[in-house]
Amino acid sequence: MMRRLFPAPLLSLALLAMWLVLNRDYSLGQWILGAVVATIVPVMTHSLRPTPVRIRHLGLAFRLFMMVGWDVIVWNWKVLRGTLAAPAKQPQGGFITVPLDLRDPNGLAVLAAIMCVIPGTIWSEMALDRSALLVHIFDLDDPDEEIRLIKARYERPLMEIFE
Structure with missing residues (x-):
């Protein structure tokens, strides 16, 4: 369930951070909007990403x-x-x-x-x-x-x- 909601957790965190920094507003409303964007965008763009990354070294x-x-x-x-x-x-x-x-x-x-x-x-x-x-x-x-x-x-x- 968590993997379907957050297919790319690092991308979600990066999107949330970027949302807050670019808006330069850290109010509760911006946190909620950023969390929504950070949840929806990775789910919607999952099929656009290449194969999973496997770093061997x-x-x-x-x-x-x-x-x-x-x-x-x-x-x-x-x-x-x-x-x-x-x-x-x-x-x-x-x-x-x-x-x-x-x-x-x-x-x-x-x-x-x-x-x-x-x-x-x-x-x-x-x-x-x-x-x-x-x-x-x-x-x-x-x-x-x-x-x-x-x-x-x-x-x-x-x-x-x-x-």
């Missing part, structure tokens, strides 16, 4: 999180230097096609988030059969090296975490 997930954080810092500087560079030294961007071994929908969603949060990379398109990914790289020197880096740095750990 929490330590590896934390290391991946820290590595992505570091990459965000490093790439912010690279993009800043590239945009401020003289026209003759500006980076040459381009597209690469990354063959994918990762099949878990949650892992693919995390990979999409990683590719979009790191400055200088954009997840552009995924093949319908999920076998390849088109990524735009801000400063593309060696396409093969970038493919190897994405697979080793992000895809392989995601496969260990989710599959």
Whole structure:
């Protein structure tokens, strides 16, 4: 009964907290409205969520999180230097096609988030059969090296975490 009423308890708590913070009103009425929203939205959107998440290696997930954080810092500087560079030294961007071994929908969603949060990379398109990914790289020197880096740095750990 509780699982049907609260199919995603953490999502419900997050929705309630966000409701209260965004309304900047902590009266009883707002608590009740927030609780109603936090109960109804997860039930109504249950079919939209991908398969249940099963994280197999929490330590590896934390290391991946820290590595992505570091990459965000490093790439912010690279993009800043590239945009401020003289026209003759500006980076040459381009597209690469990354063959994918990762099949878990949650892992693919995390990979999409990683590719979009790191400055200088954009997840552009995924093949319908999920076998390849088109990524735009801000400063593309060696396409093969970038493919190897994405697979080793992000895809392989995601496969260990989710599959």
